[in-house]
Amino acid sequence: MRGFAVPGLIPRLRDLGARPGLRDLALALVLKVGGSGLAFAMLTLAARAMGLHEFGVFAYWFSALSFAAVAVLLGQEAAIMIDWQRALDAGGPAAARAGLRRSARVVLLSGLVGGAVTACAGHLAGAGWLFSALAGTFSVLLAALVYGTHVARTIAGIARGDGQFELTWRLFPTAGAALALLASVPFHAETFFAWAVGGILVALGIQAAGIGAALRGASAGMAPVKAALDPLPVWAARSARLWLGGVLDAANQYVDVFLIGLLLSPVEAGLYYAAARLAALFAIVSAGLHVFSSREIARHAADPAGPGMRAALRLVGGATALAVGGGVLVIFVGGQWLLDLFGQAFHAAYPPLVILTVGVAAIALGGPVPAVMRLTGHEAAYARIAGYFVLARCACVAAAALAGGLIGATLASALCSLACAVTLNAVCRRRVGIDPSVLGLIGGAGRARETLP
Template identity: 35%
Template structure:
């Protein structure tokens, strides 16, 4: 058994997945520290306001990118395999131009809405700046992940900048100071700007010399894919962040802060899903477009093995240590252990489903992905309206978990039918869990 474990850990895919998961876990730990310290340095209502505007900014960043971050991952991998420098230059220029214009429009809309709601100009300015820099970091991380490394992409997006913010919050807490939401947004924006600068420098060095290359475009393909990526990413962001906004609107700021804290802890499994997406987005598309069937299936199988171990250990951690982790946000947070457990069940099911969403999107089947995500959002909203008046914040957690579980099942069924592989951990329970040779590159061209 020991020899088998050693051999398992020596596999290149295992090391890659494990390294990506460790990066996500580290970034998640610092995110947890950031939010728990923020809750300790703010009033309950202040933390709820911060959590709500953070959710608004995250959704706005995704909407403002209009699908260009996923578009770059999709086409940069294809063009790199085909050594198409002209199209590489074209898609980079097009994406930067479109996302820049769209972000200006979105930031203007945020400022107008915040002003109508009566928020102070300092908070409006801080949230707007955070939204812009966060969008730049999201876009830059996708390019850096494809062209440089996962560490440069995801590390700068989610890990390195949080270290400085956590140290700042520790100083405030030890000095018995108090923070307003606008001040924390400003500190986060400054730290993220440093990470964005590092990404820009690394990508500029990694790109081939494109100065003498004439940019070519495939506008019809790009527009079609970008539209589906945009809708899908906006719905995903709504799935992840709109809950807090609804709880804030239907209940109160303090309860929104409690729900936000519980959902961030439950994201221990969402971090696993994000790690699988990051690793899959870097490795799977090139295998798909080069028709390397055997390595494609081998990678999925090893990803499923790592996922199974993480899901089991994560559920044990949430069940035993949940109250202690919630108490780090404040004494009144610890009473919501069942909210955390319910949310964790949903995100655990999503993680166990594997990178089905990534496979569908990055291999040209993004059209069938969008209706599933839309149905997930719609079901969750209906559940909120029905269950929150009856069960309060626990009703919100139940609605989120049920909708997420149903969406995960649907995505896995579609992934098996369209790509011929089972990306979930259930593939480990049967021999030959994937059907060799059934996936084909035709979907990448048709968008079916």
């Protein structure tokens, strides 16, 4: 039996490797795993170089600046993925490039204004001008990198986009923290942001070169076509809905650390941030799958319940289930050891780590619901539901933090995340007509079903 099985297996593996979808999927996974591993090394080295209190200060500011970077994008990171494909279908490369220019101008202007406001807000909050300037610059450049990653992923491929976001910029603060540890010199939050600014500048340069090459290749030999863009009111309304959804996603990701640092102390913020980063580690594979699926969702957005969309989502279902199961086991068995990498002072983060791991596992099994709804024309419904849960999350986390400290805030955060994921999945099934959850896709529940307007 073995002699006959092996010759037949090799051609099958070759056929699988030749499928573009699987190659892109594998690349997205490799980049996400590598980037998450590098991010973990960056944070553990920074925690050891800073100490718990300083790391808490860094976590507080990093969360606030990451949220600001998403806010100033005005939804263009998601809008360009939709507009590029629509413009290509309607008017060819000329129309697509015109849409890209309009989107890029918006990001540039809003980013500069947002960076200046962030710097002034940091100074008013008590930070020095050097730290405030670095914070404002970091938020502007991070926004540009997020936008450039979505553009490059859509136009030039996953490697030229996500490779710079996941790997390149993180190498710099990682190296800075390692050098500080080796030389026994101080490493503060502003030092981290200085190294990060340098890394993002390098990543943006590489991204821009890749996008430029892809644009020149797409336009070569094409006859000029009049660039027909969506009317400004239509484009602005869609962008506003996408922006609101992106801001709500960012709030769900970063608001906890901000509130805990504000209401408790930098120490609790540092412990929670370490636990949250570790809890998210097992979702690395599912996050990489979502990078792949977001591009496929945008491609099949015109027929969300069709076979193309269902095939793309079903491709990620089994791998997500395996990743979640294996990751939960790793966290429960080796969680204390992983916390040791941050330092002995982070042992107190183990109970929050266990609580957050359960919550993140449930969310990961729900599948890429935000991307499905935002990229298939249901961004308003998504923003409305997510908005209610963000407000509820803020209120619950704040009340629980004041009443029960770090553990209370962690429980409130996990329960709110779980409730939001279950609600969004139910609405996605009803409105879009497909169940993107792992259980639904594996069990065949991802088949098209009647949708509501």
